[in-house]
Amino acid sequence: xxxxxxxxxxxxxxxxxxxxxxxxxxxxxxxxxxxxxxxxxxxxxxxxxxxxxxxxxxxxxxxxxxxxxxxxxxxxxxxxxxxxxxxxxxxxxxxxxxxxxxxxxxxxxxxxxxxxxxxxxxxxxxxxxxxxxxxxxxxxxxxxxxxxxxxxxxxxxxxxx
Numbered sequence: 001x002x003x004x005x006x007x008x009x010x011x012x013x014x015x016x017x018x019x020x021x022x023x024x025x026x027x028x029x030x031x032x033x034x035x036x037x038x039x040x041x042x043x044x045x046x047x048x049x050x051x052x053x054x055x056x057x058x059x060x061x062x063x064x065x066x067x068x069x070x071x072x073x074x075x076x077x078x079x080x081x082x083x084x085x086x087x088x089x090x091x092x093x094x095x096x097x098x099x100x101x102x103x104x105x106x107x108x109x110x111x112x113x114x115x116x117x118x119x120x121x122x123x124x125x126x127x128x129x130x131x132x133x134x135x136x137x138x139x140x141x142x143x144x145x146x147x148x149x150x151x152x153x154x155x156x157x158x159x160x161x
Contacts, residue, residue, distance in 0.1 A: 014039040040053070089102070
């Protein structure tokens with residue numbers, strides 16, 4: 001019971017940090033690119049990809065809420081994509097391939113995640129959003145990269161995956 005409570009509390013803490021990061025926006029065509037995925041990346045690297053995916057999806061929905069859901073229900077699609085890419089990051093990271101995990105997340109979240117919007121909105125929207133998506137993804141990855149070592153050092157050995 002205590003372990004489940006600790007897990008719930010940690011997930012809540014990182015989701016709250018993601019919500020705060022969602023208020024820090026990256027200048028873009030649309031106001032939902034923010035520093036909300038850094039806590040999800042940390043959870044995926046410290047614990048596992050499933051927990052990171054939950055934080056990523058929830059964090060994006062909160063970030064979109066702050067911006068007024070400019071893409072409407074399509075934010076559910078974006079949240080699912082972010083959850084998928086964070087889960088993938090956590091899986092590859094847990095196999096010891098940290099650089100590959102970061103590269104896959106950068107390509108996935110920064111380039112591939114916007115591909116459906118070529119068909120939903122327009123190719124020009126895709127071209128306009130890519131620089132901001134890549135910049136936001138790089139900022140989130142860099143922050144997680146520098147926060148990981150001190151946080152990992154504080155965790156008991158059996159807690160990490």
